[in-house]
Amino acid sequence: MSRVWNFSAGPAAMPLPVLERAQRELLDWNGSGASVMEQSHRGKRFMTMAQQVEADLRELMGIPDHYAVLFEQGGATQHFAQIPMNLAREGDRADYIVTGHWSEKAASEAAPYVQVNVAATSKAESFLRMPARETWKLDSGAAYVHIATNETIHGVQFKHAPEVGDVPLVADMSSDILSGPIDVSRYGLIYAGAQKNIGPSGLVLVIIRRDLLERATRPMAKIFRYAEHAAHDSMLNTPNTWGWYLAGLTFQWLKENGGLAAMDVLNRQKSQMLYAAIDGSGGYYRNPIDPPVRSRMNVPFTLHDSSLDAAFLQESEAAGLLALKGHKAVGGMRASLYNAVPMEAVQALVDFMSEFSRRHG
C-alpha cells in the first residue's frame, strides 16, 4: 500500500525525506561500503557525524555552551529514575508538578531516590486544566522542580516555562521538543525520548546545565552518571548509533525547513485547524481541555456517541488515516500532530471527520 497519514502518539511519523534518505543509504553509508548500523561508533566516519548532529541540535535549539547534550538510552522512563539519582543527594527533596499520566509516573519512579513533593496537581480535575502557578506549593530547598511540558495522553501543554526561582527546572519534553523555539537557559535539565519529534525509539536526549553534573554523589555504576556520559561525549558505551544518525537527518530536515520558528507556526496552524473542527462540530466531537493549555501536539477527542468509536477507527484507517485510537486512560480518539505530520494530513483528518459526522449523523 502507499504511505498513509500517521497520527501515532509514538513511535510516531517521521519526515518522509528523512526515511527516503535512510533507505537510499542503508547498504552503503557515506561511501564506506557498509551500513551506518555496521560502523564502529569510535570510527572516524561515525564520530564526525555524531559531532555534526550535536552541533545541528545546538544551533536549532540555541543551546548555550554551558549545557551538555547527551545521546542516551532507556527511554524517558529510565530517566525518571536517573534524574533524581544524579540531581538529588540522599535525603534531598524534589518538587513535582503533576499534570497528567507522564508527570505522575515521573514522580512515582523518582520516589526510591528522592523525597517527592507533589507541589501541584490537577488530578482532581481529571487533568483537564493546569494547576494555576500561584497555587503551586514550591519548596525553596528542593533539589529541582519537575514538569512534563506536554502530556501525550491527556493533551495538556505548558506554553511557557514556569517561573520557579533559583531551583533548577527539569522538564520532560518527550512529546513537544523541537515543536517550537524555547529558551533553554530557563531549564536546568531537559530530556526527551526520541520517538515523537526526533527519530526512532531507543534514544533519549538529555540537555543538562554543566554545573548540575557535579551533584551525583551517591554510590552508583558509572553508566548511570550523566557526568560520565558528558565526559565521554555519550560514548561511555556503545550508543544507539542508528537513532543518533536518524536524529541527525531529522535535525537537517528541520534546518532546511525553517527551523523551530517555522515548526512553531505550522504546529499552531495544524492544531488550530483540528481544534476548530472539533469545536465547530456542534458537539459531535469534543475535546474537554481548558483551551489555553490545549496541546499543539496531541489532540484527544471523543465522539458524542462512543458506540461509533469502532466505526470511526475502521473507516478512518480505510481512508488512510492511521493510529487515531485514543489511550485507554481517556478513551475516544487521539490525533498526534508532531513535526513530521504535514498540514495536508490534518486537512485529510478534518475532512474525514466532517464526512463521518454527516454519514453517521
Next chain:
Amino acid sequence: MSRVWNFSAGPAAMPLPVLERAQRELLDWNGSGASVMEQSHRGKRFMTMAQQVEADLRELMGIPDHYAVLFEQGGATQHFAQIPMNLAREGDRADYIVTGHWSEKAASEAAPYVQVNVAATSKAESFLRMPARETWKLDSGAAYVHIATNETIHGVQFKHAPEVGDVPLVADMSSDILSGPIDVSRYGLIYAGAQKNIGPSGLVLVIIRRDLLERATRPMAKIFRYAEHAAHDSMLNTPNTWGWYLAGLTFQWLKENGGLAAMDVLNRQKSQMLYAAIDGSGGYYRNPIDPPVRSRMNVPFTLHDSSLDAAFLQESEAAGLLALKGHKAVGGMRASLYNAVPMEAVQALVDFMSEFSRRHG
C-alpha cells in the same frame, strides 16, 4: 562504493539479506503504509511481530519455558549494574571470573551493588590464557558467578559453560551469542548487546531463569527491575522497536541458513582459516592466545614489525577490508568474524595478509 568485507568488532557487519529486506520495506512495513519505526509498539502489527521474534529466538537457542526473554536497552554495560541490582540482595557477595577487559569492567560496575569477589583472573598473564577451572576460588554462598563467554578485545573464549554447582551462572555473551548451540539450562542469566550477532546497537537481550526474577528486593525504580519487564513482555516502556525488528530479521536469516549448528560449523571453519594463516606465517603475523581458548569470533593479531601497522590498515581498507584496527589495549589488528561475516570475507583477508607479507617482507 560497493559493499566491503567488514571486520568491525561492533557495531558489526549484518547479514546482507537482512539489510536488503529492511531497505525494501523501510517506507512501508507489513502493508501498513508506514515504516516499522513509525508503528506504536502496542499496535497489533508490532505486537504480533514482537511475539514471533521471541518465538524464533526460543526455537534457535532452545530456550526452556522457565526462562523469560527480555528485549532491553542500555547496552550490556548497563546490565553490568542491573544484574547485581536484581540478583543480589544488599550485603550479598558475587563471584567474578576476570578473563579480559569486559569481565573486568562487569566486576567494576557491579561493585556499588554487591560485594565483588574476583574468584579467578588471568590478568597477571595479560589475559592470554584462561584461569584453570580448578584454581577458581568460588564462594558457595555467592549470589551468582559471572563470566564473559567471549572477550571481544582480548580474543579468549569459553568453549563450554564451566561447572559452578548450584550457584546461578551469569554470562555476558555479547560477542558470541548465536555463534553456535549452547545449553541454556546451564545458565541462570544470559545477556548480550545486540550489535555483534543480533542487530543494531541500542538493544540488549536478557534471558533469565524465572525464579531469579523474584530476587530483587532493594528499593529501585520499576524500570530497573527485570521482573517488571518480564511481566510486561518487554513493553514496560517503549522498546527499541527498530532493533527488535532487525533482531527478528536476523533470527529468520539464521533459521533459513541452518540455525546455530550450521553457524557453529562455519564459525569454526572461518576462525581456523585465519588462525592457520597467522600461525603459518612464520612469525610475520602473531596471535599470542593459548590455542584451546582462542576466540572464534574476535581474532587479534600483531605484525612482526609494528611500523608496518599503518600500511597494513591503509592497504587493507583500499582492498575493501574494513575495520581491522586492533583495540588500543592490545594493539595491532583484530578481525571479528561474527555470523554475518562470510567465509568469502575471511578468504579475502587471508589472501590479503599473504600478499601483504610478500610485498612488505
